[in-house]
Amino acid sequence: xxxxxxxxxxxxxxxxxxxxxxxxxxxxxxxxxxxxxxxxxxxxxxxxxxxxxxxxxxxxxxxxx
Numbered sequence: 001x002x003x004x005x006x007x008x009x010x011x012x013x014x015x016x017x018x019x020x021x022x023x024x025x026x027x028x029x030x031x032x033x034x035x036x037x038x039x040x041x042x043x044x045x046x047x048x049x050x051x052x053x054x055x056x057x058x059x060x061x062x063x064x065x
Contacts, residue, residue, distance in 0.1 A: 004050055005050065005054065008050060008051050008054045009054060012054070012055065012058060024038075024039065024040070024059065025037050025038045025039045025040070025055075025059070026039065026059070027047070027052055027055050027056045027059060029052070033046055034046070034047045034048075034049065034051075034052035035047060035052075036051075036052070036055050
């Protein structure tokens with residue numbers, strides 16, 4: 001599980017300058033699925049549970065340690 005978390009965090013950090021969350025996007029869910037809306041591209045991505053949780057926490061707290 002720890003490796004999976006490190007992998008997801010690494011992918012997010014790789015596409016985000018200086019690990020900042022401003023104007024990065026929004027997480028949202030429906031009854032059956034979880035999504036991330038990328039405000040930079042206007043695209044919506046379906047997320048796995050772990051990806052959604054990490055993105056949601058990141059967006060709420062503004063950065064990674």
